[in-house]
Amino acid sequence: MILITLEHIPAHVSFSLISVVTAVYWVTLVYQIEELSSSGGKGMIVTFVCITGSLVTRSLYSGHLPLSNLYESFMFLSWSSSLIHIVIDIWSRDTRWLGAITATSAMLTQGFATLGLPEKMQQSAMLVPALQSHWLMMHVSMILLSYATLLCGSLSSIAYLIITSQINRKIVLITNNCFLRSFLTNKNGYSRDQEENDLENAFNFPLTNSRQYQMTSQLDHWSYRTIGIGFSLLTIGILSGAVWANEAWGSYWSWDPKETWALITWTIYAIYLHTRINRGWQGEKPAIVASLGFFIVWICYLGVDLLGIGLHSYGWLV
Numbered sequence: 001m002i003l004i005t006l007e008h009i010p011a012h013v014s015f016s017l018i019s020v021v022t023a024v025y026w027v028t029l030v031y032q033i034e035e036l037s038s039s040g041g042k043g044m045i046v047t048f049v050c051i052t053g054s055l056v057t058r059s060l061y062s063g064h065l066p067l068s069n070l071y072e073s074f075m076f077l078s079w080s081s082s083l084i085h086i087v088i089d090i091w092s093r094d095t096r097w098l099g100a101i102t103a104t105s106a107m108l109t110q111g112f113a114t115l116g117l118p119e120k121m122q123q124s125a126m127l128v129p130a131l132q133s134h135w136l137m138m139h140v141s142m143i144l145l146s147y148a149t150l151l152c153g154s155l156s157s158i159a160y161l162i163i164t165s166q167i168n169r170k171i172v173l174i175t176n177n178c179f180l181r182s183f184l185t186n187k188n189g190y191s192r193d194q195e196e197n198d199l200e201n202a203f204n205f206p207l208t209n210s211r212q213y214q215m216t217s218q219l220d221h222w223s224y225r226t227i228g229i230g231f232s233l234l235t236i237g238i239l240s241g242a243v244w245a246n247e248a249w250g251s252y253w254s255w256d257p258k259e260t261w262a263l264i265t266w267t268i269y270a271i272y273l274h275t276r277i278n279r280g281w282q283g284e285k286p287a288i289v290a291s292l293g294f295f296i297v298w299i300c301y302l303g304v305d306l307l308g309i310g311l312h313s314y315g316w317l318v
Helices: 002-030 032-060 068-091 096-116 135-188 194-211 211-251 256-275 284-307
Strands: none
Touching: 002 032, 002 068, 002 096, 032 068, 032 096, 068 096, 068 135, 068 211, 096 135, 096 211, 135 211, 135 256, 135 284, 211 256, 211 284, 256 284
């Protein structure tokens, strides 16, 4: 009972803290307040420590790794998002956009685990015989880490598409205004040189005068890096799961719904990496593929569980 109470304390503290940190990062993203950005990074570290304490305490009184039900997997996903933020924060100086993504992800996943799931599903239970294996740590942890990393990369691509669409819209408006002014004032002394200067300024707008362009470059860069890491983790998770399935069920692959969607997820991100590496695509085209992967990951992770089908399902609705 004492350990259960000790588990709930850091879990609630971390959720309250990550909610504040999320608000801080969104305010920082809009108003560019460096002091808030620094405090947000420290808040993410404290959040990571609190979630770690909650998961460790749960593993102590349950006697197994906290990866056996939907609540524990969502808490681990929130922990992974915090870890990703800390790692990238070490490599990058400007993490305002990163915090808006990772902090929001950690808050929503932990909020769903603590507030959205029934209390019965939040309780720890004995592992079924098939899960009592050393492969539990390798397979499930790699899969959940890959989900968190792929979701972070996909969200970066979605943010990239949103920002670039706004930039392109501004370019179109400025260009149309230039042509309209040229048409209306051409007879009143509007020179060809002035027209060319306006057009040049219009197309150089995102390159020289907008911080949005710098943000899109960072988003595209880190999206590629995080998806590359997540794809590697997903590959390890699928391979370890195949070995574990052979030990538990006598077959490496049984086309279980979760396995099928994991293969679809792997294929989508393989296409993304192929277009980036071999074809040299950058910008909107691979970002669209990564954005599609965001929804595929959620179908693979949560969609199967909502339906309660297959050997991998936690059976939330059914």
